[in-house]
Amino acid sequence: MRLSWTDLGRPRADKASGRQVEITGFAVGTGALGDDDRFLMMAEPGCCQGCVPRNPLAVIEVLARRPIKIANGALKLSGNWHVSTEADGWRYQLHEADAVKGVTRRMLMAASPLFCLPVPAMAQAADGMAVDLHSHAGNLLQMSFGRGSSSPVAEPMRQGGVSVISLAVVSDSPIIKLTDGRLRPSRDPRPGELYAFSQRSFPALHALAREQGMPIVRTAAELRAARAGQPSLIVASEGADFLEGRIERLDEAYQRWALRHLQLTHYRPNELGDIQTEPAVHDGLTAFGAEVIRRCNAMGIVVDVAHGPFELVKKAAAVTTKPLVLSHTSLTTRPAAWTRRILPDHARAIAATGGVIGIWPVTAYFPNVVAYATDGFAKMVDVVGIDHVGLGTDQLGLVGGSAMPSYADLPQLSAALRTRFNAAETAKLLGGNFRRVFEANVR
Numbered sequence: 260m261r262l263s264w265t266d267l268g269r270p271r272a273d274k275a276s277g278r279q280v281e282i283t284g285f286a287v288g289t290g291a292l293g294d295d296d297r298f299l300m301m302a303e304p305g306c307c308q309g310c311v312p313r314n315p316l317a318v319i320e321v322l323a324r325r326p327i328k329i330a331n332g333a334l335k336l337s338g339n340w341h342v343s344t345e346a347d348g349w350r351y352q353l354h355e356a357d358a359v360k361g362v363t364r365r366m367l368m369a370a371s372p373l374f375c376l377p378v379p380a381m382a383q384a385a386d387g388m389a390v391d392l393h394s395h396a397g398n399l400l401q402m403s404f405g406r407g408s409s410s411p412v413a414e415p416m417r418q419g420g421v422s423v424i425s426l427a428v429v430s431d432s433p434i435i436k437l438t439d440g441r442l443r444p445s446r447d448p449r450p451g452e453l454y455a456f457s458q459r460s461f462p463a464l465h466a467l468a469r470e471q472g473m474p475i476v477r478t479a480a481e482l483r484a485a486r487a488g489q490p491s492l493i494v495a496s497e498g499a500d501f502l503e504g505r506i507e508r509l510d511e512a513y514q515r516w517a518l519r520h521l522q523l524t525h526y527r528p529n530e531l532g533d534i535q536t537e538p539a540v541h542d543g544l545t546a547f548g549a550e551v552i553r554r555c556n557a558m559g560i561v562v563d564v565a566h567g568p569f570e571l572v573k574k575a576a577a578v579t580t581k582p583l584v585l586s587h588t589s590l591t592t593r594p595a596a597w598t599r600r601i602l603p604d605h606a607r608a609i610a611a612t613g614g615v616i617g618i619w620p621v622t623a624y625f626p627n628v629v630a631y632a633t634d635g636f637a638k639m640v641d642v643v644g645i646d647h648v649g650l651g652t653d654q655l656g657l658v659g660g661s662a663m664p665s666y667a668d669l670p671q672l673s674a675a676l677r678t679r680f681n682a683a684e685t686a687k688l689l690g691g692n693f694r695r696v697f698e699a700n701v702r
């Protein structure tokens with residue numbers, strides 16, 4: 260099978276363990292270039308020493324069958340794929356590797372989500388204070404169904420300088436399906452089905468937190484204290500479908516599962532409101548949706564309107580007394596049909612509540628981390644200002660590739676942002692803005 264660099268850190272790379280694979284990249288780290296039978300490979304040429312050692316999910320250790328000619332470093336290799344669980348080694352190894360003919364520059368460009376920038380050695384972005392507004396890291400989506408095993412979360416966060424992630428279960432998972440390249444509801448849920456699913460997915464999230472040694476953030480003070488040296492998580496739900504129209508279940512989720520971040524809708528027009536990717540049936544927000552927002556404001560749960568259409572956002576902004584979050588999207592001025600991107604007025608409606616918009620690293624929009632920073636972040640800042648933009652990776656939730664597949668890549672993003680923003684502005688974008696919004700919502 261053929262592996263791509265965007266598979267690394269994702270279940271596809273783990274499932275390939277023991278299989279014969281092909282991958283294209285650059286040999287790095289050998290010092291004197293020449294024939295070698297043991298070297299490291301990355302997606303981009305190793306333009307700086309700092310690029311190599313920090314990210315074990317972006318490097319492959321190659322053990323060649325016989326010495327391989329490393330001319331300009333570009334290689335297409337075939338070999339036996341090994342996924343190591345050793346804490347101090349490289350996670351991915353290619354054993355018995357042989358060079359395959361036919362590598363082109365174009366293949367290499369297509370292979371790489373990362374764009375190498377000089378990063379000071381041991382740089383931790385944003386002083387270890389960065390926050391991800393939206394994540395499914397650790398393979399949470401599969402584990403919610405009792406499938407698969409976890410992938411590393413805390414370690415790449417420590418390496419990259421990410422202190423907290425808002426880790427989301429997906430409320431409508433059992434009934435959404437990829438249809439013609441879009442996620443859509445495949446059927447109506449049975450009564451009780453999505454509540455029952457939440458009683459499996461929230462425990463899976465808590466088990467992941469325990470396994471990774473990650474404290475759960477329940478209060479504003481706990482968020483203030485959080486640093487990347489001891490990575491933490493916020494319990495989030497993508498979709499409030501598990502409520503099934505019953506407000507008392509919000510109190511239950513707050514108490515029992517420490518829910519502090521609730522996204523109203525996802526890929527199913529639900530009891531709370533409409534979505535961007537299906538025809539409107541509720542004129543935006545329902546009366547129950549408004550009741551949930553008021554209850555979240557009163558209890559101290561962040562309200563997230565990602566996936567909601569402009570009508571829902573305008574109504575939510577009118578109801579809420581606290582800043583809103585729109586955790587993962589990006590700006591467009593020419594929206595395609597059923598897009599998850601937003602227009603400038605939609606973005607301004609979030610900013611007007613004092614809220615924050617997370618930028619989504621979808622490679623179809625931003626092919627590498629530089630485009631993610633200078634196009635994704637910067638264009639949103641141009642519209643809503645420096646105080647209303649944040650990081651929303653949707654890690655392990657993206658249908659396509661990610662311009663920032665691992666938290667260990669955060670210094671690369673930080674370096675790319677620093678070409679447009681000063682240190683204080685970059686710190687706001689990478690976590691400060693969300694920290695302000697969380698503290699305004701959660702006691």
Ligand SMILES: [Zn+2]
Pocket residue numbers: 497565566587653
């Ligand atoms: Zn989403």
Ligand SMILES: [Zn+2]
Pocket residue numbers: 393394395427497653656
């Ligand atoms: Zn998601």
